[in-house]
Amino acid sequence: MAASLLLSAAIATLFITSPSSAFVSYPEKYASVKSTLPMAKDDGEIITSTRRGFMDHVATTTAAVAGVSSVWMQPTPALAYGLNKANDKLASFGLPALSNVPNGYSALAEIYGKGANRSPLLVAFGFPLDWVVTLPSQDVNGEDGTIQVGEYAKGDTATFFVVPNEGKVENIQEKDAAFFKSAIIAAISQKSNNVYQDFKVTKIEPYTADNGKYMLVDFKYTLLTGAGFEVERKGVASVTSAGNGVQLLWAASIAARYKNKTEGQLRSIVQTFRCYGEGLNFSADLRPAMEF
Numbered sequence: 001m002a003a004s005l006l007l008s009a010a011i012a013t014l015f016i017t018s019p020s021s022a023f024v025s026y027p028e029k030y031a032s033v034k035s036t037l038p039m040a041k042d043d044g045e046i047i048t049s050t051r052r053g054f055m056d057h058v059a060t061t062t063a064a065v066a067g068v069s070s071v072w073m074q075p076t077p078a079l080a081y082g083l084n085k086a087n088d089k090l091a092s093f094g095l096p097a098l099s100n101v102p103n104g105y106s107a108l109a110e111i112y113g114k115g116a117n118r119s120p121l122l123v124a125f126g127f128p129l130d131w132v133v134t135l136p137s138q139d140v141n142g143e144d145g146t147i148q149v150g151e152y153a154k155g156d157t158a159t160f161f162v163v164p165n166e167g168k169v170e171n172i173q174e175k176d177a178a179f180f181k182s183a184i185i186a187a188i189s190q191k192s193n194n195v196y197q198d199f200k201v202t203k204i205e206p207y208t209a210d211n212g213k214y215m216l217v218d219f220k221y222t223l224l225t226g227a228g229f230e231v232e233r234k235g236v237a238s239v240t241s242a243g244n245g246v247q248l249l250w251a252a253s254i255a256a257r258y259k260n261k262t263e264g265q266l267r268s269i270v271q272t273f274r275c276y277g278e279g280l281n282f283s284a285d286l287r288p289a290m291e292f
Ligand SMILES: *[C@@H]1O[C@H](CO)[C@@H](O)[C@H](O)[C@H]1NC(C)=O
Pocket: 256, 257, 260
């Protein structure tokens, strides 16, 4: 297949020319490809849970991969994510296993904030097996980007977000609707080239799991894309306060898909969301400044 030959050539080149030695001590052993996939976050790494998923994804981005000089890769084990792996990570911090992850779902437990520019958090949640995972990227300036999973081609995504300028909230379930509205608006307007309108919170309900307090927030909005299309989207978020801030996982789809198909999926994803900060020893996971 021409695409895979091209890719092989690109990979061969990468192993010779990429600065991958900088990443050798990175704890996760997965393949990462700097991506220019339009639906993915700029500068994000696309990491898939299966080799097949990886190849499918690569087929759509081969041209970009072959042409991008800053791409770096590592050897790839077939399965980089999974419920057992996520639960092992949680257990290593003395935390409970993820509960209520539906059959056939994968899961992740990853550190957000390995770079010195952020406060570290342990973020975990389940997601459909065939969704693609993006993790924050690290460079000399610290960490950028976030933890995101998605079936990007269909517009289904779940994205971790740290609400700016919010400190620790003792009881998130006592916050009012305006607080959640502005937190979710901040989250969905992260991508600067998109504009939204008609944002509405339609339901807010408390959710308590593993001694953590969460608020589940249903919302909808109209996305005005850079290409001038209006897309109605619906989603649900789980908002919590861990460490010294406020965090959320928001999941959304095109409204028609939400109604027909994805509502249950998106609810499952955000209900499995756990975020931990205080009292954890992250020192083994943080990136020493000397690495750069
Ligand atoms: C949703 O279901 C209706 C009726 O089954 C169908 O006509 C429509 O095309 C579906 N929409 C999507 C986005 O799948």
